[in-house]
Amino acid sequence: MKQSQLFTKTRREAPKDEVSKNAQLLIRAGFIHKEMAGVYSYLPLGLRTMNKIIGIIREEMNSIDGQEIHMTALQDKKNWEATNRWDDEVVDNWFKTKLKNGSEVGLGFTHEEPLTIVMKDYIQSFRDLPKAVYQFQTKFRNEERAKSGIMRGREFLMKDLYSFNTDEESHIKYYERAKQAYIRIFDRVGLGSETYVTFASGGSFSKYSHEFQTITSAGEDTIYVHESKKIAINKEVLNDEVLKDLGLSKSDLVEKTSVEVGNIFSLGTRFSTALGLNFTDTEGKPRPVVMGSYGIGPGRVMGTIAEIRSDEKGLIWPEAIAPFDIHLIALFDKDGAVKKSADELYEKLNKQGIEVLYDDRDATAGEKFSDSDLIGIPRRYVISAKTLADNSVEIKDRATGKVEIVKASSL
């Protein structure tokens, strides 16, 4: 991609009404656009990063036998009345609207109910189980107060996977596989070292659920971390019994502020019973399906990375999710030799399948460098009259600032 053609450009200052670091940086760098409070559009750079995060999640969900679908945002109220989640007194962040014929519909804030209804058409026997189904879906939550940039929006993308098993035992096995997949996801997107499997409230069907909490001051949760075991306990459930369960002592725990980037939850038979998702077991008797739900917000992941992988100059993307692999910067000279050489290198890298953002703009060196720092592509290749003199390319690592000079012919 030639930067001269790129839709979006950087700006020096963030809008004054944007306080969170993630939104400030992402807006300045041209990744996102704010539509209204808590509602953001993703522009080319932001969408590239988002799609890479989605790609990683998709691979890991497929690796645990997840099958991708795509459901609807519009929701039939009767499905939610069956589980007592339609009433505004019970769920206070619905977006509801009406069809022309007057019937009420909602914009989904999660998808347990509609998916359970779908599954009823395809699960009748123990032979039809287990199943795991997931989607990337826009969720709508009418938050009282949107804040923290893209980390807590009113409309946001969510990967939600739901598992369907015959019994508790097979469910637990699957749940554990999902947990391991989640750990791999956060490792791969570059949040592994700050992300803790966190014990949290389990609801009526299991003692605990697990949250994936990433340490950052931008978060809203408080957790107690056990560094060496790499686990944590959400403040909401911290008590003597929990400590005993986990074999931990309060003195080994450190209080941290964190953001919930993912969570996995055993649902038991709450939804299958309420909505009638039963199967016939080996003895010919009907039994409710045992379910679990597993969520990750790709946008929240992106916002979290923007928060903790950035410095005063801008963003610093981990390689796996950077919008481009290489930022090629040409510092043009008068006779056009640098441009010719940079054009050639750009073509060469493209042919190798490397994703390159090529700054071919007629701009000063300082401007290009500043923009490059702000956008945060991991590696910067610089070509100038200076490097041309000895047929080299200067390579600078965005994260470490380390510079090396390599022969152009070796690339």
Next chain:
RNA sequence: CGGGGCGUAGUAUAGUGGUAGUAUACACGUUUCGGGUGCGUGAGGUCCGAGUUCGAUUCUCGGCGCCCCGACCA
């Protein structure tokens, strides 16, 4: 949902009851060419409505919107 603050060009900011200023971004010219180069020219603005007033961007009220603190967050 309780409390507080704020709406002036694309962005960031001054200022005023009487022709709205600066920076940046933008266009043109020129200059410069390894860390947002300098100069010149140009275009671009008072959230909406009502009230007070000879006159409102300024004061009052309402609306809309944004932000912060708290509560909430399945």
